[in-house]
Amino acid sequence: MLLGEVVGTVVSTHKDQELEGIKFLLVQYVGSDGKKTPGVVICADAVGAGRGEWVLVAAGSSARQTKLTKDRPVDHVIMAIVDEVELGGQITYRKE
Amino acid sequence: MLLGEVVGTVVSTHKDQELEGIKFLLVQYVGSDGKKTPGVVICADAVGAGRGEWVLVAAGSSARQTKLTKDRPVDHVIMAIVDEVELGGQITYRKE
Amino acid sequence: MLLGEVVGTVVSTHKDQELEGIKFLLVQYVGSDGKKTPGVVICADAVGAGRGEWVLVAAGSSARQTKLTKDRPVDHVIMAIVDEVELGGQITYRKE
Amino acid sequence: MLLGEVVGTVVSTHKDQELEGIKFLLVQYVGSDGKKTPGVVICADAVGAGRGEWVLVAAGSSARQTKLTKDRPVDHVIMAIVDEVELGGQITYRKE
Amino acid sequence: MLLGEVVGTVVSTHKDQELEGIKFLLVQYVGSDGKKTPGVVICADAVGAGRGEWVLVAAGSSARQTKLTKDRPVDHVIMAIVDEVELGGQITYRKE
Numbered sequence: 001m002l003l004g005e006v007v008g009t010v011v012s013t014h015k016d017q018e019l020e021g022i023k024f025l026l027v028q029y030v031g032s033d034g035k036k037t038p039g040v041v042i043c044a045d046a047v048g049a050g051r052g053e054w055v056l057v058a059a060g061s062s063a064r065q066t067k068l069t070k071d072r073p074v075d076h077v078i079m080a081i082v083d084e085v086e087l088g089g090q091i092t093y094r095k096e
Numbered sequence: 097m098l099l100g101e102v103v104g105t106v107v108s109t110h111k112d113q114e115l116e117g118i119k120f121l122l123v124q125y126v127g128s129d130g131k132k133t134p135g136v137v138i139c140a141d142a143v144g145a146g147r148g149e150w151v152l153v154a155a156g157s158s159a160r161q162t163k164l165t166k167d168r169p170v171d172h173v174i175m176a177i178v179d180e181v182e183l184g185g186q187i188t189y190r191k192e
Numbered sequence: 193m194l195l196g197e198v199v200g201t202v203v204s205t206h207k208d209q210e211l212e213g214i215k216f217l218l219v220q221y222v223g224s225d226g227k228k229t230p231g232v233v234i235c236a237d238a239v240g241a242g243r244g245e246w247v248l249v250a251a252g253s254s255a256r257q258t259k260l261t262k263d264r265p266v267d268h269v270i271m272a273i274v275d276e277v278e279l280g281g282q283i284t285y286r287k288e
Numbered sequence: 289m290l291l292g293e294v295v296g297t298v299v300s301t302h303k304d305q306e307l308e309g310i311k312f313l314l315v316q317y318v319g320s321d322g323k324k325t326p327g328v329v330i331c332a333d334a335v336g337a338g339r340g341e342w343v344l345v346a347a348g349s350s351a352r353q354t355k356l357t358k359d360r361p362v363d364h365v366i367m368a369i370v371d372e373v374e375l376g377g378q379i380t381y382r383k384e
Numbered sequence: 385m386l387l388g389e390v391v392g393t394v395v396s397t398h399k400d401q402e403l404e405g406i407k408f409l410l411v412q413y414v415g416s417d418g419k420k421t422p423g424v425v426i427c428a429d430a431v432g433a434g435r436g437e438w439v440l441v442a443a444g445s446s447a448r449q450t451k452l453t454k455d456r457p458v459d460h461v462i463m464a465i466v467d468e469v470e471l472g473g474q475i476t477y478r479k480e
Contacts, residue, residue, distance in 0.1 A: 001330040008183035015176035016162045032328045042097040058363045061157045061349045065361035066304045073161035073175045075154045079361045080303035087296035104279035111272035112258045138193040157253045169257035169271045171250045200471035207464035208450045234385040253445045265449035265463045267442045289426040346459045349445045353457035354400045367457045368399035375392035
């Protein structure tokens with residue numbers, strides 16, 4: 001999985017029927033040190049993540065293993081909201 | 097998923113039999129800020145996307161989860177047409 | 193899928209038994225503008241592609257959805273021969 | 289698989305129900321020469337790996353083939369702890 | 385598939401039970417011109433490849449389609465030993 005921060009949303013009304021009820025969030029990947037990397041990915045949200053929260057993103061077929069995304073054409077899913085990241089004995093992120 | 101803009105088409109008459117009836121569109125990836133990135137990908141079109149529209153592209157086995165692409169040898173599918181992208185409170189794209 | 197040009201062949205006699213009868217072609221990826229990109233990939237050939245032809249390549253589990261490659265350990269397949277590429281209203285490739 | 293070193297942990301209490309009981313470790317990829325590469329990945333831990341240990345990481349659907357991760361939305365798993373790496377006749381890593 | 389050369393081995397005694405009996409080889413990717421690219425990947429060996437040999441490597445779920453790797457948590461497999469590579473009419477590699 002990769003770490004990311006929720007930074008926006010994508011709205012689509014015209015889409016494959018298998019996508020009804022899925023919310024798409026824009027996620028920017030971050031390193032464990034908290035620095036954002038360039039580029040974003042659009043993820044189905046399986047956990048009700050909020051703007052500014054750090055999340056874990058699973059990609060590929062693994063993105064279809066949540067209850068929400070089963071058998072649906074999505075390739076990235078937010079499957080966890082991060083409480084804390086510890087790197088080399090240092091807390092580099094803690095959810096407020 | 098990644099954001100992309102439909103920029104062209106690919107025509108093929110000699111192809112695997114599992115591909116009959118699938119339309120291939122050239123999609124150029126774009127960042128959430130609207131800037132196009134280099135390179136293009138060829139996608140099966142599951143939603144009737146038009147030239148210049150922004151779309152969501154799902155890759156890998158997830159690309160085979162639409163009704164159109166089930167069990168077919170395609171690894172990228174357009175599964176949604178984007179209405180609006182919001183990033184950091186700003187609308188960075190709105191379909192005209 | 194990605195666009196590529198058939199540029200060579202790979203021969204292997206000692207291989208997994210599931211690979212019998214599969215022809216391996218060297219494919220160099222090209223952009224829609226016709227410029228070749230560095231590097232090559234080895235693909236199973238499901239359509240009888242010839243040297244110099246432009247083809248579509250599907251990767252991952254999608255590469256196993258042709259009749260030829262079903263349940264076989266291949267991760268890239270040529271599943272279509274390209275007749276024409278149109279980009280921004282211009283024909284950038286046409287098969288001779 | 290890729291080689292990595294366990295460098296930290298990620299804690300999440302709010303997550304998809306399929307993730308209960310899975311420990312997430314931060315892994316930094318290393319080359320066979322022992323040099324760390326930039327960036328980290330978050331892995332489910334199927335083998336009880338410890339900080340500083342070198343591990344093998346499997347990605348994609350293969351990450352769901354351990355007993356721990358079966359049918360769960362994880363796309364990277366630590367499936368082996370490395371004892372020794374030999375490259376070109378030289379031992380480049382040996383577990384202490 | 386990608387071309388690679390067998391350059392080393394990885395030994396692991398503490399691993400997921402599904403990995404028993406699998407030999408891990410270090411493979412360095414090479415271009416069709418014979419030049420090695422940076423970085424290595426660890427592959428399950430399904431064909432008994434030897435040091436210095438050129439091999440084909442399949443990745444992802446396709447890596448689990450050999451008899452050896454079925455349902456096992458490996459994401460790269462050596463599924464063929466290369467006899468010859470021909471590129472643009474020139475033999476760029478021939479097994480000795």
